[in-house]
Amino acid sequence: MHTIHLVILCVYLVLMLGVAFFFLRSGRIGGGDDFMFAGRSLPRPVMIITMLVTWVGSGTIIGGANFAYTYGPLAGMVFFAGTPCGILVLVLIARRIRRASRYTIPELLEARFGTGVRTVAAIVTTVAYLGLVASQFMGGGYVVSLVTPLSPTQGTILVAVVVTVLTVTGGMFSVAYTDFVSGILILFALLVSLPLVFAAVDGPGAYWAALPEHATTFSGGLSGLQLLGYFLPLFLLLLADQNIYQRMTAASDERAARSSTLGMFYTSFLVIVPVVLLASAAAILMPGINGDLSVLGLASQGYLPAVIGGLLLAGAVAFVITTASSFMLSGASNITYDLWVRFAKQEPGDRARLLVQRGAVLGIAVAAFALGLFFPTVLELQMYSYTIYGAAITPVVFAVLFWRRATTAGAAAALLVGALTTIGWELAGTPGDLNGVIVALPAALVALVAVSLVTRAPSPDQVAAAQR
Template identity: 70%
Template sequence: MQTTHLVILALYLLVMVGIGLYFSRPSKVRGGEDFLFAGRSLSTPVMIATLLVTWVGSGTIIGGANFAYTHGPIAGMVFFAGTPLGILVLLFAARRIRRAARHTIPELLEARFGTGVRTVAAIVTTVAYIGLVASQFVGGGYVIALITPLTPTQGALLTALVVTVLTVTGGLFSVAYTDFVSAILVLGALVASVPLVLMVIGGPAAYWEGLPEVATTPSGGLSPLQLLGYFLPLFLLLLADQNLYQRLAAAKDERSARTSTLGMLGASFFVFIPVILLATSAAVLMPGINGDESVLRLASEGHVPTLIGGLLLAGAVAFVITTGSSFMLSAASNVAFDLFARFGGDKVGDRGTLVVQRLSIVAIALIAIALGLYFPTVLDLQMYSYTVYGAAITPAVLAVLFWKRATTAGAVAALIVGSAVTIGWELVGAPGGFNGVIVALPAAVIALVAASLLTKAPDPRTLEAAGVD
């Protein structure tokens, strides 16, 4: 534990809590709409920042770093390739998403497929996002345990407290503006750390020669199907991530939504490339450590200057807090708008919806803490949660945007089959060492196409109602 690291972390947390409290004022958050969409007033720089750091949380600097540490830089590039490729698809659809602005992904599905689909999708989304919130808590516990005398479990509880306070106060206002501050911190710390760590190793040539032999191969010791099983969950989640759709819906207009997505694409390379290089450098400098801690221990064990190390650790906490608060806010919107408002909440109004969102955030935090104790690593937890969402929700969402022949029966089939196969695959112990997406995604797509073709084509007026025709 270094005093400088502790001071930097404390200052960062104080700034984050201060921003959250500032935006909790009634003049900023007047109801559930403002809480979720920040008055649809976010500027392009803030939009780019919140899109970026919403996406890159502990799954990047801890889970993704673990993968790169274990399997090497080339396999690490394949793992993270889902981010820029997914953003390119999102860029193509950004204007449609802004035009079809809804509170949640299930609400978007309802406009095309009906109320039943919305309810099922809301449950699936909430379950997946609680898992992703849990992964942020666990990741935060790792970081705080390296900086303070707290244990990882105690650090996870502290992370949960800070994330919950930030989210429950100002909603997207506080989340977006803390994202903006965090993005500056994260990008600066990551980019500055790479050349410093490579100098410690002895330069790029010494770095490559020092890697384990398997880490220099394109597959990193994995079979093509195993490698695909790590690429697909990240890619599929991004294609239909409710967080990102809500951010694009919060943009001032369609042009701003598209520009912000393009900015996110460029900025993403300044995150995942440094993470890969730092994690694999840790494999050279510190072989045999827990891969989850690879990037973090470069900072905590003095492989970078103390100030940069403190900023890197604070940046890791920033990743955790911003992504955790985003997924928490998003899951709460499912409870408030897709479940409560539709089944008995229509008389409470916008202020009542705000109360439900805030209560839901607290409940989600408690469940996520319990779930985080079940999975052994952040990578395990994120792969499971990504797959639940990506295999079940993403095919239905892409059908709304790009396939007019999809029907309600097809959407229901995709949701049920994708979720059931993912959960079942996990329960039987992932046979063959393959992630569940390898079987869950094809099963969901086949179910979607088969059920749609076996049922009557949708009325053209239904397509217009969805707002994406």
């Protein structure tokens, strides 16, 4: 434990809590819509940074770093390539997404496929987001245990409490502006750390020469299917990520939504490239450690100056807090709008929705902490959660946007087949060391297309409803 690291982390956490309580007392949150979309008034720089750091959480600094540490920089770039590839697709369809915006993805599906599909989608989304929140809590616990005397489990509890307070108090206002502050810290810490770590391995030439042989190959020693199994979950999740769609909805107009998404594309490289290079350099400097701690270990083991190391560790906590708060807020919207509001006996008022959203955040925090106890690594938990969402939800969302022939029965079949195949593959122990997406995505697509083609086509009015 280094005193400077502890001081920097404490200052950061106090700053984040200060932002949250500012918005709690500001009077800007008048009801559920303000809580969820920040009054659709977020400035463009805040939009860009909040979209970026919502996406790059502990799955990047810990799970993705573990992958690059284990398989090398080239395979690491393939792993992360799903992010810029997915963003480019979103840039092309940003106006369409903004035009068809709803509170949640399941609400968008209901406009085309009906209440039953919305309910199933809400359950699938909530289960996936529980896993993603749990992975953030676990990642935060790792970081806190490096900086303080707390154990990883105790650190996880601390992070869960801080994230929950941030989310409950200020909603999207709090989440977006703490994202902005955290994003600046993250980018600075990563970009400053990179040349210092390369100096520790005697420069780029020595770095490449010292990598294990498998780490200098494109695949990192994995088969093509195994590598594809790591690329697809990130790509598919991003294509229909409810968090990103909600931030596009929080933009002032369609043009702002598209330009913010393009800004996310450019800034993503400022995170991905340093993380891959730092993690693979850690394989040279610290062989044999737990890959989850590869980037974090550079700071805690003294390979960086104390202040820079402290900023990097605080940045890792920032990753966790920003992503976890976003997924908690998004999951709470599913519980509130897709389940509670949808089946309430009478239309609830805006204040009542706000209370339910905050209660849902608390419930998600408890359930996510419990779920995290059953997965040994952040990487395993994030791949499982990404796949449930990407294989089940993404095909159906794209059917709404692009395939007029998709039917309610086809959408329901895709949701169920995608989710159940992922869960079954995980319970079977991931045969062949293949991630579940390799079987779950084709199964969901076949179910969507086959069932749609043998059932009655939707009416033109039903198709148009989803675009309004």
